[in-house]
Amino acid sequence: xxxxxxxxRVELLERMWLIRAFEEKVSELFARGQVVGLIHxxxxxxxxxxxxxxxxxxxxxxxxxxxxxxxxxxxxxxxxRLMAEIAGKASGYxxxxxxxxxxxxxxxxxxxxxxxxxxxxxxxxxAALTSVTTxxxxxxxxxxxxxxxxxxxxxESLNLAALWKLPVVFVCENNGYAEFSPLSAHTVVExxxxxxxxYSIPTVTVDGGDVMExxxxxxxxxxxxxxxxxxxxxxxxxxxxxxxxxxxxxxxRELSEREEWTVRDPVARFRAELEGAGVAADTIxxxxxxxxxRIASAAESAVAAPGPDPEEATTDVYAV
Amino acid sequence: MEDTREMLYAEALVGALRHQLATDDRVHIxxxxxxxxxxxxxxxxxxxxxxxxxxxxxxxxxxxxxxxAIGAAMxxxxxxxDIATASFMFEAFPQIINEAANTYYMSGGRTAVPxxxxxxxxxxxxxxxxxxxxxxxxxWNTPGLEIMAPSTPRDVKGLVKTAAxxxxxxxxxxxxxxxxxxxxxxxxxDFAIPFGVADIKRAGSDVTLFASSWLVQRALEAAELxxxxxxxxxxxxxxxxxxxxxxxxIESVAKTGRLVVVDExxxxxxxxxxxxxVVTENAFGDLRAAPIRVTTADxxxxxxxxxEEHIEPTTDKIVAAALEVTGH
Numbered sequence: 345x346x347x348x349x350x351x352x353r354v355e356l357l358e359r360m361w362l363i364r365a366f367e368e369k370v371s372e373l374f375a376r377g378q379v380v381g382l383i384h385x386x387x388x389x390x391x392x393x394x395x396x397x398x399x400x401x402x403x404x405x406x407x408x409x410x411x412x413x414x415x416x417x418x419x420x421x422x423x424x425r426l427m428a429e430i431a432g433k434a435s436g437y438x439x440x441x442x443x444x445x446x447x448x449x450x451x452x453x454x455x456x457x458x459x460x461x462x463x464x465x466x467x468x469x470x471a472a473l474t475s476v477t478t479x480x481x482x483x484x485x486x487x488x489x490x491x492x493x494x495x496x497x498x499x500e501s502l503n504l505a506a507l508w509k510l511p512v513v514f515v516c517e518n519n520g521y522a523e524f525s526p527l528s529a530h531t532v533v534e535x536x537x538x539x540x541x542x543y544s545i546p547t548v549t550v551d552g553g554d555v556m557e558x559x560x561x562x563x564x565x566x567x568x569x570x571x572x573x574x575x576x577x578x579x580x581x582x583x584x585x586x587x588x589x590x591x592x593x594x595x596x597r598e599l600s601e602r603e604e605w606t607v608r609d610p611v612a613r614f615r616a617e618l619e620g621a622g623v624a625a626d627t628i629x630x631x632x633x634x635x636x637x638r639i640a641s642a643a644e645s646a647v648a649a650p651g652p653d654p655e656e657a658t659t660d661v662y663a664v
Numbered sequence: 665m666e667d668t669r670e671m672l673y674a675e676a677l678v679g680a681l682r683h684q685l686a687t688d689d690r691v692h693i694x695x696x697x698x699x700x701x702x703x704x705x706x707x708x709x710x711x712x713x714x715x716x717x718x719x720x721x722x723x724x725x726x727x728x729x730x731x732x733a734i735g736a737a738m739x740x741x742x743x744x745x746d747i748a749t750a751s752f753m754f755e756a757f758p759q760i761i762n763e764a765a766n767t768y769y770m771s772g773g774r775t776a777v778p779x780x781x782x783x784x785x786x787x788x789x790x791x792x793x794x795x796x797x798x799x800x801x802x803x804w805n806t807p808g809l810e811i812m813a814p815s816t817p818r819d820v821k822g823l824v825k826t827a828a829x830x831x832x833x834x835x836x837x838x839x840x841x842x843x844x845x846x847x848x849x850x851x852x853x854d855f856a857i858p859f860g861v862a863d864i865k866r867a868g869s870d871v872t873l874f875a876s877s878w879l880v881q882r883a884l885e886a887a888e889l890x891x892x893x894x895x896x897x898x899x900x901x902x903x904x905x906x907x908x909x910x911x912x913x914i915e916s917v918a919k920t921g922r923l924v925v926v927d928e929x930x931x932x933x934x935x936x937x938x939x940x941x942v943v944t945e946n947a948f949g950d951l952r953a954a955p956i957r958v959t960t961a962d963x964x965x966x967x968x969x970x971x972e973e974h975i976e977p978t979t980d981k982i983v984a985a986a987l988e989v990t991g992h
Contacts, residue, residue, distance in 0.1 A: 405739060436772075437771075439773075446770040448771030448774045448775045450775055456767050460762050466727065466730075466732050466735060467732075467763060470732040471736065472735075473741070474740055475739070477717075496727055500723075500731075501732075503725065503728065660773040661808055662768070663773070
């Protein structure tokens with residue numbers, strides 16, 4: 345599974361472009377007032393979502409967080425329904441009830457996403473426990489940021505996953521900022537992998553700017569989990585080019601840092617890598633064009649779609 | 665006439681769990697303190713020995729293990745998670761309130777959370793402020809949760825059956841003082857009590873005593889004492905708070921014209937406050953006297969028995985309230 349031929353790698357680039365185009369479009373719609381509310385973008389960290397999800401089976405479980413558009417798309421979510429959800433439309437994944445932070449696409453294994461930092465981690469353990477009891481051999485992934493690293497939820501989950509040897513992969517996207525402040529304002533621990541090591545969970549730190557490096561780590565973590573050897577913790581050093589939420593001026597960040605990460609942009613970097621490996625320039629250009637066109641169409645449909653019937657607000661409180 | 669067998673509440677509870685384990689492979693149980701620290705807990709230990717691979721004994725980390733049970737429900741199991749003392753539930757509130765209760769709605773009905781949270785609430789005798797909470801009103805202010813509060817061996821059997829079949833997260837409000845009570849339990853394995861259907865535990869015409877969980881037993885005791893004074897009390901047990909059988913309460917008040925609401929929550933914004941609101945909104949014209957609440961006082965629950973008794977809803981206080989509301 346770890347070795348991808350050139351065509352397979354082009355597919356990864358396509359998926360990264362789809363995410364990049366999607367999020368840039370969301371930002372654009374937000375600026376125009378066509379998308380409102382709390383929107384958290386992960387532009388610049390596509391390598392993490394695509395690298396990890398490319399190592400998963402379609403029936404493996406992913407539990408997202410507040411910044412999970414990329415995770416959902418990487419897991420196979422439909423961009424039309426996702427865009428419609430973010431635009432608050434009835435045709436969205438959750439009929440407009442969840443929005444950007446609460447995507448659910450269980451048919452592609454994206455079970456739920458939580459807006460509370462750290463809130464999704466224990467849930468992934470539960471799905472993993474289900475897989476152990478039903479012997480369906482699925483693996484569960486929890487995506488969370490460095491900001492969740494200090495939560496009791498993460499630490500209780502790390503302990504329990506190790507204790508019960510659950511098939512979970514913890515993916516910590518360390519973008520260096522917890523909401524509006526640098527990680528150093530939140531912990532004296534320099535390497536977040538230390539949190540997992542305490543519970544005897546094997547760890548690896550990878551460069552989120554290199555999708556193939558992320559993928560290799562994920563393939564090995566997933567194989568380990570599937571073989572019944574227990575959890576693993578992957579720290580992905582990544583970056584978000586936008587602020588914490590759309591509208592955040594991000595004045596807490598150094599300009600030089602942003603420039604550095606623009607150079608390390610996982611999409612541009614992978615694109616150059618594939619060019620170097622002999623993929624035709626036309627083919628590469630087509631990946632971006634196809635993604636942008638697909639997303640333009642999704643955005644157009646989402647903006648034009650009718651909003652939910654107000655009465656819908658009182659349905660789906662209870663399953664019947 | 666249904667066939668029944670007399671048994672302890674504790675036996676009926678364990679029987680209900682055993683039935684679910686035997687009939688549904690998806691049922692897994694996390695936590696072992698369903699029967700608190702009472703001697704009856706041996707029955708839970710025996711049940712665990714029968715189903716070792718479906719019982720989990722988690723570390724004392726409610727946030728983590730309750731969250732794990734919730735995630736398991738999302739992925740297709742039907743976990744029954746025991747939080748032991750209700751006060752410990754607060755450690756898991758982020759997962760119960762923010763995840764379990766919200767997910768079905770937030771996902772537009774795509775991800776369900778079919779599970780049960782069991783906990784023992786209320787004054788237990790020397791539990792003090794951190795082992796005596798009655799969190800049902802807090803839970804009731806959370807759309808998305810079902811709440812059941814059995815008061816008899818019969819009800820615990822029938823309500824567990826319904827909760828286990830539900831696709832919603834259900835809070836099972838239990839009380840250690842119920843475990844030694846006894847009563848008839850139907851033999852029928854399929855016996856189920858639908859949610860949202862109150863039970864008139866004692867019919868009467870002079871005053872309605874609304875009570876749930878353990879306090880149903882005290883309300884029944886109060887009704888006996890009132891009868892000796894010529895007052896005919898009706899005891900209404902909602903059996904589930906969410907959904908609530910408003911009709912049954914309103915009908916009873918229409919009949920008696922007088923209401924005493926008995927509730928182990930603290931007075932302010934407790935279950936009793938909501939029942940008062942339901943009655944005044946819907947049956948104001950039927951009330952012949954201002955209704956009275958008998959609740960736990962608005963103080964943390966103290967340790968020492970005389971202090972504890974002073975602030976909890978005792979039988980004597982229920983009798984006094986009924987006398988007052990009926991003009992005696």
